[in-house]
Amino acid sequence: MGHILSYNPVITVGFFGLFIAQIIKLIVSLISSGRMDFRRLVDTGGMPSSHxxxxxxxxxxxxxIEGFHSTMFAVALCFSVIVVYDATNLRRSAGYHAQWLNRIVPDLLQGKIIKEKFDYKVLRELLGHNPVEVFVGGVLGVLIAVLTLYFLNIYP
Structure with missing residues (x-):
């Protein structure tokens, strides 16, 4: 993997974007909750969108590197649109489902609707992103790419 990162600036920049977004997510979590939750370094959802x-x-x-007119850029842009759509819609919906289940299952377990007990694990609710989180993640990724390629002297 070290060879891939050292010889492929696109992959290196991508992982910088991911890593820096996760660090920012940890800092945002610390500011909002007042505690350091290192799970945020590998967790999904929250500000900014690391995806x-x-x-x-x-x-x-x-x-x-290849040119904004290139086929490679077009393919990357298409896949980026899919990832962003997934982050804002599909995964966000899954988060809403988890919120509702987390509200009703405790009542079910107390016998308010059903009588038998069953194993229950709290579902993760922060799966997706709101549009602002996705926007900030996108801007962050563009800035990281431009600055990293500039400092690596890889501008065409």
Whole structure:
């Protein structure tokens, strides 16, 4: 993996975008909750969207290196749109489902609707992103790509 990162600036920039977004997510969590929750480094959901930061870093890097007119950039852009759509819609909906289940299952377990007990594990509710989180992740990815490629002196 070290060889891939050292010889492929697009992958390197993508992982920088992902890593920096996760660090920011940890800081945002610390500010909002007042405690350091290191699970945020590998968790999904929250501000900013690391998925969007990753794909926008990769897509921007490809555009800068290969050209924004290239087929590679077009393919990367198409996949980026899919990832961003998934982050804002599908995964967000799954988060809403988890919220509702987390509200009704405790009542079910107390026998308010059903009588028998069953194993219950709290579902994760923070699966997706709101549009602002996705936007910030996208802007972050573009900035990381431009700055990293500039400092690596890989502008065409």
């Amino acid at each position: 969007t930061s990753f794909v926008s870093s990769v897509t921007t890097s490809i555009g800068i």
